[in-house]
Amino acid sequence: MTAEAGPTAALLVDDARFDRHAPPGHHPERPERLSAARDAIARMVARGVRFDRVNARAATNDELVLVHDVQFLDALARMRGEAGYLDPDTYVSANSIEVARLAAGSLVAMVDAIVDGPTKKGAALLRPPGHHARPARAMGFCLLNNVAVAAAHARARGMERIAIVDWDVHHGNGTQEIFSNDPHVLYVSTHQSPFYPGTGDAEEVGVGEGKGYTVNVPLAAGGGDAVYRSAFERVVLPVVESYRPDLVLVSAGFDASARDPLGQMQLTPQAFGWMARELARIAGQSAGGRMVLALEGGYDLGSLEAGLERAIDGMLSGRAAEVPALSSADPCVARAASWAKKAWSGVG
Numbered sequence: 001m002t003a004e005a006g007p008t009a010a011l012l013v014d015d016a017r018f019d020r021h022a023p024p025g026h027h028p029e030r031p032e033r034l035s036a037a038r039d040a041i042a043r044m045v046a047r048g049v050r051f052d053r054v055n056a057r058a059a060t061n062d063e064l065v066l067v068h069d070v071q072f073l074d075a076l077a078r079m080r081g082e083a084g085y086l087d088p089d090t091y092v093s094a095n096s097i098e099v100a101r102l103a104a105g106s107l108v109a110m111v112d113a114i115v116d117g118p119t120k121k122g123a124a125l126l127r128p129p130g131h132h133a134r135p136a137r138a139m140g141f142c143l144l145n146n147v148a149v150a151a152a153h154a155r156a157r158g159m160e161r162i163a164i165v166d167w168d169v170h171h172g173n174g175t176q177e178i179f180s181n182d183p184h185v186l187y188v189s190t191h192q193s194p195f196y197p198g199t200g201d202a203e204e205v206g207v208g209e210g211k212g213y214t215v216n217v218p219l220a221a222g223g224g225d226a227v228y229r230s231a232f233e234r235v236v237l238p239v240v241e242s243y244r245p246d247l248v249l250v251s252a253g254f255d256a257s258a259r260d261p262l263g264q265m266q267l268t269p270q271a272f273g274w275m276a277r278e279l280a281r282i283a284g285q286s287a288g289g290r291m292v293l294a295l296e297g298g299y300d301l302g303s304l305e306a307g308l309e310r311a312i313d314g315m316l317s318g319r320a321a322e323v324p325a326l327s328s329a330d331p332c333v334a335r336a337a338s339w340a341k342k343a344w345s346g347v348g
Contacts (some may be wrong), residue, residue: 001293009316011113011122012041013050013106017057017288017341018127019086020095024083024166027091028262029128029141033344036301037076037125040309049316052123054113058098059105059149060091065154067145067178069136069247076143086138100128100143107150107294111247115157121280123312129296130198131172131251135200140170140197141281142207147294148178148301150336153183154218154247163245165236166191167228167272168253168296169263171200171216175251186243191229191266192256193218202336215239217336224258224266225323227232227330228275235327237278244286248279269303273310282293 019031041051055227064073080097110122130147132140136210151162156259163237166172166178166189179185191200240248254272256265276293283291293311298304316321 001267007331009314010051011054011110011119011151011283012051012125013054013056013110013122014038014125015102015106016058017095017102018099018125021099021128022093023091030200031127031210032301033298034127034306036127036305037295037308040305040312041125044309044312052119054106054110055104056106057109059108059144060102063149063153064101066156067135072136073274078136087336090141090143092143096128096143100110104129104144104149107146107292108153109159110292111150114247114292115154121201122292123193124292124294126295128232129253130174131166131168131296132170132174133178134174138196139174142174145174145178146177147249150292150294151179151249153185156205159246161186161243161245162247162249163188163240163243164249164251165240165294166251166253167181167256168251169256169260169265170196170253170297171218172251173199176200176204176214176327177240179210181208182208182212183209183213184212186215186240188215188236189241190217190219190228190236190321192263193223193251194199195221202341205339216334217333217339218236219265219330219332221264222266223330225271226326227333228256229323230273230326230330230333231336232275232278233347234333235340237282240279241282241285241341245283245291248283248285248287248291250276250279250291251296252293254304254312257298257303259300260304262297268323269306269310270321271298271323272307273314274323275314276311277314277318277320278316298341
């Protein structure tokens with residue numbers, strides 16, 4: 001039995017070429033991450049969930065320049081075939097530039113398939129990740145900003161309101177920067193703070209016409225399922241629901257998991273299922289169900305596999321295990337809620 005009516009439960013984009021983005025030595029962002037994600041998909045298929053494949057394709061220059069500077073794209077193009085580090089965290093191998101363009105273009109293809117076809121939910125198994133990539137700079141394991149390129153494409157397709165929800169343990173500074181003055185793209189992030197990359201304070205609410213359409217919920221290290229439920233119920237869900245998006249894109253990192261080597265949060269796989277379920281509920285209200293989970297971080301392979309499976313399940317079925325609630329408000333969540341209400345009259 002499929003998780004929702006129709007010939008398929010969800011769209012899926014994945015490609016063996018993503019594995020060609022390979023580090024020169026040990027690195028947390030490694031091809032084995034997608035092996036873990038594929039194991040999650042295989043387990044879902046084995047129990048009857050059906051996926052309709054979206055063909056991967058490279059992003060065009062016209063699609064990339066909607067969010068990235070031309071000079072930056074030209075600099076990346078000149079690096080084809082080279083290997084090394086762009087900064088202490090971010091590497092390129094001989095195939096990385098082509099793979100990055102493939103990841104960004106594949107998410108664009110997913111958006112097109114969701115807009116044009118009968119299936120309205122999807123999962124994108126992408127490498128390299130994207131949410132740290134700035135308009136003119138690669139950083140934080142990211143070369144091109146996959147979710148930002150897809151959101152800009154959705155806008156070009158005529159969608160008025162795109163919601164990006166980023167639950168990666170790190171703040172998506174690149175996505176925030178790209179859309180900071182744009183009221184047509186709502187960016188909402190939960191993330192560990194203080195932490196890399198040093199951005200994402202609650203007072204960062206966007207600028208100009210985009211003021212209020214950036215909402216950050218910085219969380220102290222050690223927060224678990226109950227803290228994230230509080231963040232979602234007090235800030236994330238009310239904001240997104242009030243925005244009434246035409247499409248929900250999730251920067252789905254799984255590095256807030258308890259066993260992740262790069263983060264210090266304590267999420268269980270159930271939390272990802274619960275968060276995805278709640279976002280899918282909102283997508284069903286205003287977006288015709290249109291929602292995509294796009295892989296970002298997650299560096300413990302077992303946690304990535306389990307979290308992704310629960311998240312897709314929650315998105316598709318509308319069912320997920322409940323997670324505990326806080327007996328009292330988390331101070332970080334309360335502060336973020338206060339700033340969100342000040343910045344955007346649609347909340348509270």
